[in-house]
Amino acid sequence: MGKLLLLEDGTMFKGEGFGADVSTTGEIVFTTGMTGYQESITDPSYCGQMITFTYPLIGNYGINRDDMESIEPTCKGVIVKEVCRRPSNWRCKQSLPDFLLAKGIPGISGIDTRMLTRKIREHGSMKAMIIDDTQDVSHAFDQLKATILPNTQVAQVSTNKAYPSPGVGRNIVVIDFGLKHSILRELSKRECNVTVMPYNTTAEEILQLAPDGVMLSNGPGNPEDVKGATALIQGIQGKVPLFGICLGHQLFSIANGGKTYKMTFGHRGSNHPVREIATGRVSFTSQNHGFAVEEASLENTPLLITHREINDQTIEGVRHKQFPAFTVQFHPDAAPGPHDAVHLFDEFMEMIDAWKEQH
């Protein structure tokens, strides 16, 4: 089936459809990971977005049962140069096109993803659409221009009800802004007794559980759209050790007086070098963010910059100067990507223990 990919700036690509045979509209972004497409497609942080994979062959090891980052993927589309329809891998349970078909997500192949990526780099992430090649193109462009993308992604992907992920160790509350399963996996490896709570939980509800530590999860969209989080974070910081990842990092910065901005094309991929300022140590990290914390806005806030991206010097981690709380913009839980920074979960555990010792 012939499909068209339309961009907000008027560009049109012709390609071949795979996965679900539906039209779709979303924000187009690109990710640079060579592997890890299954983790990316199921990552709730991509909610509402169409993912361009810059690596030319996608799907060659299929879909397995172990690498899911959510139960229901919420991305809007998958854009590739070439899709593999007959994967080969010992873990493979399904091909990528079959998986997308089952999940109702459209894909398009045969796209020159190099050119597409350059366009996104120049114009920034923009609205895009996948339609049948039989549809009226000029009408579709008009529709695309008129489309207003939703800003309620967090409400869409967060859990409605609190649920436990029992363990025998420290009590951790995870606030689900669009939680990746790998965060729970890392906590489970450390035997934590986890309670996952919805994004609109209040500080009182959390403190009532008397947790040893609270995690602010990753998630999709603009942090400024997650209104209740500021009061929530201000209500718990200083009372319980905090660790935030990705959206959690941005929300934590906002709650402490920082500001965020939309990056032109964001950081998405699994090879982003990040320097830990205290030690000078460089880690290669998995990242997926379209917003970042503005450096100038952190002056006169109680936050200390702890990590920086090496390529563009953006802020990748902060720490509170008076409270036991630190957050990172990248994904220490990897999935997909390198495990260089996985020790941050150990640091969180050590911070919890040190805090307990004092109180």
Added chain:
Amino acid sequence: MMKEKEVVDALAMKRALTRITYEIIERNKGVEDIVLVGIKTRGIYIAERIADRMKQLEDVSLPVGSLDITLYRDDKGKDMEATADLTASSMPVSIEGKHVVLIDDVLYTGRTIRAALDALMDFGRPQKISLAVLVDRGHRELPIRADYVGKNLPTSTKEKVVVQMEEIDGQDRISIQK
């Protein structure tokens, strides 16, 4: 036969030092008045490493002093006095009215720290003294506790805690021997 078990590896040790640095920032409004004082050999290296991290993070160079407490010990061995060096302690700035963070590798009976407090007082009267240690192994014989602890290590008195540091031992690790 001596059995040795590694309890903290190089990475975890660096992490512990970074966390102590963050905690020093966390619990002090402004680090300008702080003087780091390491207790001979490994305490000094730990103090220098914390100062390095502080420089990177806050862009302030904290003064690092060193203390040789041999002469102040209450449990002097027979050959200790012979090896004591009167000039081994050094203080780059006056500690009068400052906040001294005393730093050692292992906190055990607390006698070293008591001696260090004596030694420190001979240099002046700090406004405040706090204590940072890489390992707290318990079994205190004096009413002393650390403000910043890298790792709490429950041990028996029969065991020996060995801290190794790259600067002097060629590697970073903490192990228990028994």
